[in-house]
Amino acid sequence: MSKIILTGDRPTGRLHVGHYVGSLRRRVELQNSGEFDKIYIMIADAQALTDNFDNPEKIRQNIIEVALDYLSAGLDPSKSTLFIQSQISELTELTFFYSDLVTVSRLERNPTVKSEIQMRGFERSLPVGFFTYPISQAADITAFKATTVPVGEDQLPMIEQTREIVRKFNATYDEVLVEPEVMLPENEACNRLPGTDGKAKMSKSLGNCIYLADTEEDVRKKIMGMYTDPTHIQVSDPGHLEGNTVFTYLDAFSKPEHFEEYLPEYANLQELKDHYTRGGLGDVKVKKFLNNVIQEELAPLRIRRKEYEKDIPAVYDILKAGSDAAREVAAQTLSEVKAAMRINYFDDLDLIHAQTEKYKGIE
Secondary structure, three states, X not given: OOOEEEEEEOOOOOOEHHHHHHHHHXXXXXXXXXXXXXXXXXXXXXXXXXXXXXXXXXXXXXXHHHHHHHHHHOOOOOXXXXXXXXXXXXXXXHHHHHHHHOOHHHHHOOHHHHXXXXXXXXXXXXXXXXXXXXXXXXXXXXXXXXXXXXXXXXXXXXXXXHHHHXXXXXXXXXXXXXXOEEEOOOOHHHOOOOOOOOOOOOOOOOOOOOEOOOOHHHHHHHHHOOXXXXXXXXXXXXXXXXXXXXXXXXXXXXXXXXXXHHOOOOOOHHHHHHHHHHOOOOHXXXXXXXXXXXXXXXXXXXXXHHHXXXXXXXXXXXXXXXXXXXXXXXXXXXXXXXXXXXXXXXXXXXXXXXXXXXXXXXX
């Protein structure tokens, strides 16, 4: 069986460093590993519209921003298929057919859906499209027969629902769909990077994001204003690591070679943590080190982004070519699904022949 990856992002804004360490950096590594036969990266605009239906221009404008973030991070159109979800109509058909395999009560029990509904304050004004997103996601994954789906821990209930749909479809009709496996981030700190203000989630409205497209100066200002330990008032005070955003970011970004380059008095991150917790190490010094680390990580992205920004039509051409290629694959899966469900009426020559024989001789 081919090894295939399907992953993507909602185009509700520019991607930030949480996206980068949580999935984007890993996608580039997987793309370049040569271990997978196909890698599909989806800009999930149709899903984004489920809770932004009254502001389609927001989604429209952010598609190019996400595409630029993808390309600047190192996703290569010659190795990965970059496509726009809404341009693959077959995904909508698959969602419709799969909806017969899922009950309302099962959707209501999905922890990810429940938490997202609560966060957005939908209550009884919940859009049906948003409520049924797990079914749509199953269509996205199975359309490309993905064997691997890289996600954070918060998405595990969604993937489990996809697996349930696959098992029920295959048992009811035929062994057509592939049951995907989950790939979690290798670094626990990358599962959900907090906002610079210490909040659990980065949010544009909270102004607590470091974006991949930020300038060097913007990044520096955000890091120097980052939330640390409020009890660490004097340099001599013992510091705490739990809930300390600076150290969470260092867990996600720092490497041993960064210490040799920017902070040679420490051999590794553990030595830095030990000094901080016993006292005698100021927040400013740690923040300056973090700034050096993140600036080094983002510098190549800024260079690549500037090159792609010079030719935006070419970026749209990349997305169109990827969408065309993705549609061909999804169409083949849809054809197999319809055949398994026995609704491929015009392609089923045995059916036509049987009906012809049935009505022979009838005057």
